[in-house]
Amino acid sequence: MLEELLTPVVAPIISHWPGLQPYRLQLAIGFLVALVWLLTVLFNWITSRLIQHLSRRGSAMNGQVLKAIRTPLRLMIWLLGISLLIEILSHSGVPVSKAVGAELRRFGTIIIIGWAGLRLIRVAEEWLMSPARGGRKQLDKTTADALGKLFRLILLILVGLTLLQSAGVSISGILAFGGVGGIAVGFAARDLLANFFGGLMIYMDRPFRVGDWVRSPDKEIEGTVEHIGWRLTRIRTFDQRPLYVPNATFTNIAVENPSRMFNRRIFEHVGVRYSDVGRVKEIVDQIREMLLAHEEIDTHQTMIVHLNRFGPSSMDIMVYTFTKTTQWVKYHAIKQDVMLRIADIIEQNGAEFAFPTQTIHLAGQDEEPAFAGYPGPGEGHNPS
Missing domain, CATH: 3.30.70.100 (Alpha-Beta Plaits)
Structure with missing residues (x-):
């Protein structure tokens, strides 16, 4: 393996300068580091030019997508370089197994792809809320946030299952255990699940969205909705205090939405x-x-x-x-x-x-009645 890695570049150099034979490992490491650095610089230059070109042409969405995957791809270059470096060191007497490089490359690739997916979901979420979408209807923040959370959850589950499968863990066993253990977990975390489904009902029924002024005649809840999570909804009251309400509360109370x-x-x-x-x-x-x-x-x-x-x-x-x-x-x-x-x-x-006035009639007197209380403007007040 070491010869396969060193032969294309190092072997010709050693053939011309036989005195460098004892330093062939250092030459290979130096060449690998220089190659990774050169690829990183070249990658940064190409992507920067592409982003500038897309910005000038008005392709804002394509530019944002490229920005989202730029950092993960740059990290992928260094991941490949580090994994190759570990494999080289494993053949030079360093107590490192050559399988470590392959495992690092495999697990690192899965994690980086998942990270890039999360960044792309964030770009798509911002694009859905953008008013400039080529004539398409702009989504409100609540709907875009709900879709973003759903796709993030799906992506994290897929990445987690892929990592477990790469580690040799049986996914079918985990799924079977989830079916049986889900009942026990449901009883233990019923409040958490109630809040989760309460948040789901908010996203489906949409009695309010982020930015709305809401209040409840059943609870002392009134203010502007700042965030709708899977467990809690954050409401900013009119005296600027944050109010955290469990989502399950909204399934049992009436909610007014004066914003509508x-x-x-x-x-x-x-x-x-x-x-x-x-x-x-x-x-x-x-x-x-x-x-x-x-x-x-x-x-x-x-x-x-x-x-x-x-x-x-x-x-x-x-x-x-x-x-x-x-x-x-x-x-x-x-x-x-x-x-x-x-x-x-x-x-x-x-x-x-x-x-407000009162007329008092005094018995046995024929004179004009007196006014008690507050007389109207222009009316005299008889102290008798």
């Missing part, structure tokens, strides 16, 4: 004084006209502006409408604008908002 609302609702009661009863109809009509003309109000949704009830100290006008936006901050700005416009309408009609 089409509109946001404005629902208020406006109370005016009983002394302004003659102005109520005009106020109601003007509020309705204002909402119909408002650029941020969705007039295709339900709109109710009516005198709704007689309160203890006010006549209450119900204002029920929907905004076009669902953004939380913008919604409150629109709501503020609508409420200020309603206040202007009431003021323009010479009416006033009602305050």
Whole structure:
């Protein structure tokens, strides 16, 4: 074996310089290291030029694929060089079995191929979420993440089984043991399996995805979804605390997803004084006209502006409408604008908002009743 490795290069050199015969091992090792280094430099130069060429032509996906496999292929060159070096040393008296090089080459190749596969899956995952996919529909982060995890799991299982088979372990025995031992494992890890299947149901039913605002009326859960794992879902609450929820929890609770609302609702009661009863109809009509003309109000949704009830100290006008936006901050700005416009309408009609008041009738007195509590604006307060 040693002669086969040394003969093509070292033997001609030794034939010209017989004095180098005692150093033929050093010559072989030096030549091998130089060859691996030269191949690495040449490989880096070629791949760099290819990546630049693909980038100029707009083939971003091909460039990312080449970047993903570049490092594993470079490592493969060094793996082959190290395995050949071990085989050379095994013939020179070094206590290393020549089978070590072959085993290293075999197991290392399987691991490197698996590593390259994981990097390619990551590139494909980013490509699926990329908006520039040649007209194809962009996948959301949750779906792409689920597909990436599934293919990673399949790849890791295949690599693990291949390594076991290369090590001489019977795969059929492992599969048979998995069928019998799976029952015991299922009982021992039922909570873990419940979370796993809970995560699977989230990926299939998709009640929410990464980036959605969710909350539950059954649990104190509210915030933005940051990550959906196989066991836990991480939610960032509005006070910026991370909340880790086991996936099995979502199979037993109701979950609201406000991020999927089409509109946001404005629902208020406006109370005016009983002394302004003659102005109520005009106020109601003007509020309705204002909402119909408002650029941020969705007039295709339900709109109710009516005198709704007689309160203890006010006549209450119900204002029920929907905004076009669902953004939380913008919604409150629109709501503020609508409420200020309603206040202007009431003021323009010479009416006033009602305050909580009580009328006390004193027995045996014919004078005007006194007001207790808080009088309305412009009303006097009789201390008697």
